[in-house]
Amino acid sequence: MKVLMINGSPRAKGNTTLALDEMAKVLEAEGIEVEVVRVGSDDVRGCIACNSCAKTGKCVFDDVVNELAAKFEEADGLVAAAPVYYGSANATLIAVLDRLFYSSHFDKTMKVGAAVSVARRGGLTATWDEINKYFGISGMPIASGQYWNGVHGRLPGEATEDAEGLQQMRTLARNMAFLVKGIALAKDAYGLPEREPGVFTNFVR
Ligand SMILES: Cc1cc2nc3c(=O)[nH]c(=O)nc-3n(C[C@H](O)[C@H](O)[C@H](O)COP(=O)(O)O)c2cc1C
Numbered sequence: 001m002k003v004l005m006i007n008g009s010p011r012a013k014g015n016t017t018l019a020l021d022e023m024a025k026v027l028e029a030e031g032i033e034v035e036v037v038r039v040g041s042d043d044v045r046g047c048i049a050c051n052s053c054a055k056t057g058k059c060v061f062d063d064v065v066n067e068l069a070a071k072f073e074e075a076d077g078l079v080a081a082a083p084v085y086y087g088s089a090n091a092t093l094i095a096v097l098d099r100l101f102y103s104s105h106f107d108k109t110m111k112v113g114a115a116v117s118v119a120r121r122g123g124l125t126a127t128w129d130e131i132n133k134y135f136g137i138s139g140m141p142i143a144s145g146q147y148w149n150g151v152h153g154r155l156p157g158e159a160t161e162d163a164e165g166l167q168q169m170r171t172l173a174r175n176m177a178f179l180v181k182g183i184a185l186a187k188d189a190y191g192l193p194e195r196e197p198g199v200f201t202n203f204v205r
Pocket residue numbers: 009010011013014015016017083084085086087088118119120121122123152153154155156
């Protein structure tokens with residue numbers, strides 16, 4: 001079993017990395033493989049709505065997003081983690097998630113999602129909500145913890161002082177491990193839920 005983590009921060013030794021490290025220790029102790037891809041310093045553009053992915057199943061911009069899609073398809077869970085910029089997830093992470101979820105067409109049903117946000121002071125819960133939207137539209141159960149999965153810190157390293165935030169990361173990781181393992185058993189026993197053919201209306205007709 002494997003969890004893919006997408007770290008939105010441009011700072012390799014920043015607070016988002018510390019939050020994910022805390023989760024990774026628990027997941028690995030639970031026997032779950034972890035792979036972290038940090039995208040925050042990458043030159044990632046946003047979706048241009050060309051819809052070429054509808055034909056090809058991959059993004060027209062052949063960058064880290066297509067690499068992540070292959071890893072995501074193999075994974076049992078996805079953690080998306082953002083430093084908060086202006087009360088929202090940082091733009092690079094959003095560009096990656098928009099293109100990743102829009103362009104990849106493999107079935108994401110029952111892959112477990114977990115959102116993590118990191119900020120000096122404000123915007124943690126709004127960012128957490130924002131990230132969870134990608135999971136909620138994809139049939140992905142959302143792992144939760146003892147609070148809203150946020151860690152405080154401004155300068156790189158300050159997150160180590162947020163004892164409650166780091167505890168949240170450990171709790172979240174334990175709950176995520178439980179869901180990943182439980183869903184694997186349930187898939188063996190019952191298979192994935194039946195899917196109806198999609199109905200797609202846009203309120204015009
Ligand atoms: C452009 C920019 C905008 C920011 N906006 C916010 C904000 O809205 N709220 C907040 O609490 N912190 C804000 N911060 C601070 C970061 O969220 C904080 O430094 C965080 O620890 C960064 O995570 P990292 O070390 O993983 O990069 C901002 C930082 C930058 C660079």
